[in-house]
Amino acid sequence: MYLTVLGCWAPYPQPSGACSGYLLQEDGRSLLIDTGNGVLSRLLQHMEVKDLDAVILSHLHPDHLMDIYSLRHAAEAANREGRMNRRIPIYLPYGPAEDFNRIMGFNKAFELQLIDELPAPKGVTVAGFQVTFVPSKHNLPAYSIAVTGSKRFVFSGDTAYNEELIKLAGGADLFLCEASGLDKDAEYLKDNHLTARQAGELARAAGVKRLMITHFYPEYALSQLQAQAEQGFGQRVELAREGATVTL
Template structure:
């Protein structure tokens, strides 16, 4: 599984940057995770949008979905000229109703799949919605954010946990337990903790979540553009207890089983 960062800023990007967007390539599938402002442009640096197998949106705040409008026009136009193309699977929450209702009319480009309509299972006392895209399994766990939001575990030759936007929640530690890589929002520094207490993680909390879950690697993302990122990285490392990676447009990371990456070298005979 390979993760490519297409955008990492919130709620607006730095000059030349983009809001939330990540390309997950696993097995034979290309999955776009989030589609915020500027993501459509960056996506095309790595793959043709016609090669996407699915788009997954964690919640319907503009910095996570706004470029769906661009992608819609690209896909619908391509379908008019290529009879072999089919609507692109789009997974997203069914709330808020007004925003979902607007996007759900884009059937000229998307096969709309509300997360709440997916098969539901109970794991460790948590309600989990699941879908399988080729050989990729995505599990959706409700986060704690003012809008209906889903954290996710994406599994295929490695496991990736994506926090989405959320305040601290003990059940997310359970959801992320033992994953190979955690992609966690680190929206603000500790000095601004009270400002985001209703629905976001500080950088230090992102590190603490990953440490308590025993994850292999931590990548922090979803940064307020006005911060000096060295402060955010330092606070995340304080929480995690070891080095973290800060997301940046163009960052690519292989998500491989942590146990294999850190297995001892075989002894020479």
């Protein structure tokens, strides 16, 4: 099972960078989590849209969403030209209405499934992976996501500290967790995001095997985020690096 980081910046990219986008692959199956700005061109460096099995949007903030608008055109073109003969399943939460309703209109490209409407516990098979969703703590409807293939991958999405995420991340082979700031930002972040140290503490509480931090604001030195995350985790912490593929 492989994870390729397509984009890791928030809420805007650094030069030549991309916002949230993560590609999970195993046995020829491909699942894309988040379509932040810049993610589609990065995805196309690794695969063709016709081979994309499904997409999950953790939430509809622009840094996790924007390239859905260009992916729509790529999927429609692939169908029109006979390279693909299906709609791509997209799992997403409801809201804000303006974005959601616009995506609802892309029904030639996408087959939409509201995560909110999945019966509890929100477990479903997506692209051959077992996927579980847990609501995160954010200022929009948003989810943390566990994806199980031969290994267990957990992505925090955007979230403040959340006991339910600790349960979801329990025993993860790789936990990809947002780390949106340093200790000094804790007050500013506290309702919607995690500091790097909190990401580490949460990962330690969950007993994950590996922690990779992401969702970097371009203002920060990544080495400082990494150092504070490692203090929280008590072990080495990896940084998400655009273009890098890691084996779970």
